[in-house]
């Protein structure tokens with residue numbers, strides 16, 4: 001078995017998880033980590049059995065590194081991912097795929113030019129209730145999808161405006177970009193790219209300048225399906241809810257574990273004669289396995305030359321959808337997906 005050497009740039013909340021998975025997986029080892037905060041890099045390196053690189057430039061130039069995980073604030077993702085691809089590495093970069101559609105397209109172009117693989121960290125696809133719901137939809141359990149409804153949020157915190165998520169230059173967008181991109185990616189995974197979108201953004205509570213703390217969206221699909229979502233940094237009690245309705249039943253995912261509550265999937269099958277549906281609730285207790293499963297998909301996908309979930313094209317679709325949503329929020333009008341104004345994916 002080939003063991004891939006992994007380097008992790010950014011040793012914060014997510015980078016430390018990636019380093020742990022790289023160290024644990026039988027087909028990878030964590031070789032080096034880098035962070036502008038040396039104390040963080042040293043802690044993560046010690047836990048993962050890795051060395052501390054002087055900076056990300058040194059890390060991506062290391063010949064014993066085959067794959068680079070980029071887990072910095074959004075404003076650095078594209079620059080570091082493109083440099084790593086140009087250095088011949090495969091890249092797992094955290095969501096969103098850069099700050100905007102232009103950065104996402106530049107990352108995809110760099111991967112194509114270098115003949116290297118890119119995966120975008122859409123870890124929600126690996127949450128067991130969501131993955132199972134996707135399988136049920138694909139198997140036809142609920143018939144033809146007709147609409148979807150999602151809610152995702154947390155309550156942010158005082159001082160958010162001094163963190164990178166509250167800085168437009170480093171974040172690229174507010175809550176629509178931060179957690180909304182997961183919802184946008186899941187809707188794409190379940191329903192395909194939208195035909196047109198409509199969005200309203202709000203700056204309701206937090207002093208975040210031009211960045212929104214709430215976003216509301218309606219998306220329409222070529223086949224007639226419709227989706228809506230609300231994503232919020234004023235969701236005082238954390239919430240994740242993803243519902244999809246078909247001609248024959250519905251799939252409802254609630255919770256993501258931890259502060260979002262127990263993860264569950266409720267499958268309801270419409271009674272043909274009317275009345276109460278046949279309902280089954282599947283609970284997925286226990287630790288969050290999405291990081292483990294996403295890393296496994298990345299590493300084994302590279303080894304086997306197999307497509308993995310959440311590739312560069314999926315990242316570009318998500319960023320094109322965000323671009324259309326922001327264009328709609330600015331104009332107050334529906335925006336076609338992939339229009340010249342909001343950006344052709």
Ligand SMILES: NC(=O)c1ccc[n+]([C@@H]2O[C@H](COP(=O)([O-])OP(=O)(O)OC[C@H]3O[C@@H](n4cnc5c(N)ncnc54)[C@H](O)[C@@H]3O)[C@@H](O)[C@H]2O)c1
Nearest residue numbers: 010011012013014034035036037071072073074094095096
């Ligand atoms: N998939 C998910 O659910 C999920 C959840 C949270 C965050 N994320 C994404 O992960 C990324 C990181 O988020 P986080 O919550 O871990 O942030 P964080 O602030 O906890 O960590 C970011 C780290 O990057 C370091 N850093 C900044 N600039 C650097 C540079 N030039 N070189 C090296 N290190 C640098 C910081 O010092 C910090 O340690 C973001 O893109 C975010 O959108 C994904």
